[in-house]
Amino acid sequence: MALRWCLAATVFAAAWAMGRAGVPVGVAATAAGLFGLAGVAVMAGLSSRRGMMVHCTAFCPMGAVGNLLGRIAPWRLRVGPGCTRCGACLAVCRYNALDARRLEAGRPALSCTLCRDCIGACRHGAMRLTLPGVSPAVAWRAFAVLAAVLHAVFLNVARM
Numbered sequence: 001m002a003l004r005w006c007l008a009a010t011v012f013a014a015a016w017a018m019g020r021a022g023v024p025v026g027v028a029a030t031a032a033g034l035f036g037l038a039g040v041a042v043m044a045g046l047s048s049r050r051g052m053m054v055h056c057t058a059f060c061p062m063g064a065v066g067n068l069l070g071r072i073a074p075w076r077l078r079v080g081p082g083c084t085r086c087g088a089c090l091a092v093c094r095y096n097a098l099d100a101r102r103l104e105a106g107r108p109a110l111s112c113t114l115c116r117d118c119i120g121a122c123r124h125g126a127m128r129l130t131l132p133g134v135s136p137a138v139a140w141r142a143f144a145v146l147a148a149v150l151h152a153v154f155l156n157v158a159r160m
C-alpha cells in the first residue's frame with residue numbers, strides 16, 4: 001500500500017517537475033505513454049493472472065486519488081455482527097479491500113470501490129451498504145438510483 005502512494009507521489013512530482021522545467025510536450029507525452037504501457041503490462045501480467053485489479057489497487061495514481069475522493073460519498077460498506085468469518089466475501093473482492101483484519105474491524109480498506117460484489121456473496125446477510133439516517137435497504141436503493149442516473153448522464157454526455 002505504501003508503495004502505491006510512493007508511486008503516485010513520484011508520478012505527480014515528475015509531471016509537475018517536467019512542467020516547471022519546460023520539457024517538450026513530445027517528451028512528456030512519451031513518458032506518459034510509457035507509464036501507461038507499464039500499467040497495461042501490470043494488467044496483463046498480474047491482474048489477469050491473480051483475478052485481482054492490481055493495476056487499480058497498486059499501480060494507477062488516479063486509482064489512489066479516486067479512492068480518496070470516494071470517501072466524499074456518504075455510503076459505506078460495513079460488516080455486521082452476523083459475520084461467521086466464512087471468507088466468501090474475501091474470495092470475490094477484486095480490489096484487495098478485505099482480509100481477516102478488515103472483517104474484524106467491520107469495514108473494508110480504502111481501496112474498496114463499493115462494487116458490492118461481496119454483498120451478493122455473503123449468504124449470512126452480514127455485509128451491508130450503509131447511508132446515515134436510513135436503513136440498509138433504503139441505502140441500497142438510493143445507491144442504485146444514483147448509479148443509474150450517473151451512468152445515464154455520462155453516456156449522454158459521451159454521445160454529444
Ligand code: SF4
Nearest residue numbers: 083084086087089122
Ligand atoms: S461472506 Fe459474510 S459471513 Fe462470510 S466472512 Fe464475509 S461478511 Fe462474514
Ligand code: SF4
Nearest residue numbers: 093112113115116118
Ligand atoms: S464492495 Fe467490492 S471492493 Fe468493496 S469490499 Fe466489497 S467486493 Fe471489495
